[in-house]
Amino acid sequence: MTQAVIWRLLGNRGDRTEFTVADASAIAKGDFLELADPNLVTAHATNVDTPIVGIAAHEKVANDGNLTITGITNCEFKATVDGAGTTIGDICSMGSTAGEVELGSTLDFEKGWAVGRARETSAGGTTSLFRSLF
Numbered sequence: 001m002t003q004a005v006i007w008r009l010l011g012n013r014g015d016r017t018e019f020t021v022a023d024a025s026a027i028a029k030g031d032f033l034e035l036a037d038p039n040l041v042t043a044h045a046t047n048v049d050t051p052i053v054g055i056a057a058h059e060k061v062a063n064d065g066n067l068t069i070t071g072i073t074n075c076e077f078k079a080t081v082d083g084a085g086t087t088i089g090d091i092c093s094m095g096s097t098a099g100e101v102e103l104g105s106t107l108d109f110e111k112g113w114a115v116g117r118a119r120e121t122s123a124g125g126t127t128s129l130f131r132s133l134f
Helices: none
Strands: 004-009 017-020 033-036 040-042 052-056 068-072 074-080 091-094 102-103 114-118 128-131
Touching: 017 040, 017 052, 040 052, 074 114
Parallel strands: none
Antiparallel strands: 004 074, 017 068, 033 040, 033 052, 052 068, 074 128, 091 102, 091 114, 114 128
C-alpha cells in the first residue's frame, strides 16, 4: 500500500535527496522515509520516534543489492488522514498507523515528526492534500 502520492513537485523537481538504506529493507514508492540512524532510512511503520525526512521517489526491493534510495523533500502530497481530521493550515504529523497523517502536537515540528501543512480541511479516514515540511 502506498503511503503518499506525490501531487506536485516543488523546487528543483522535488529537491531529491539520497539516503542510505539497508539491503534487506523493502520500501515502496511513496512510503514516508523515517530516519533510523545518520542518513539511514526505513519506511514508516508505526509510532514515530525519529524524524520523517522525505517520501520515497522509487521502489527499493529487499535484498536487491541497492544501498541507497532517493527521497523527495519538497512537494505537495496526498495522504490518508487518521483520527479526528485536519483543518486547512494545520501542521500534521505521522499517525500511529503506517502512512497515515494526523493533527500534529506541540513538539512534533521541533522533533522532525511533522510531515506537512494541510492544504484542505478533511475528516479522519479521508485522503487530503498537504505541503511537505521535511
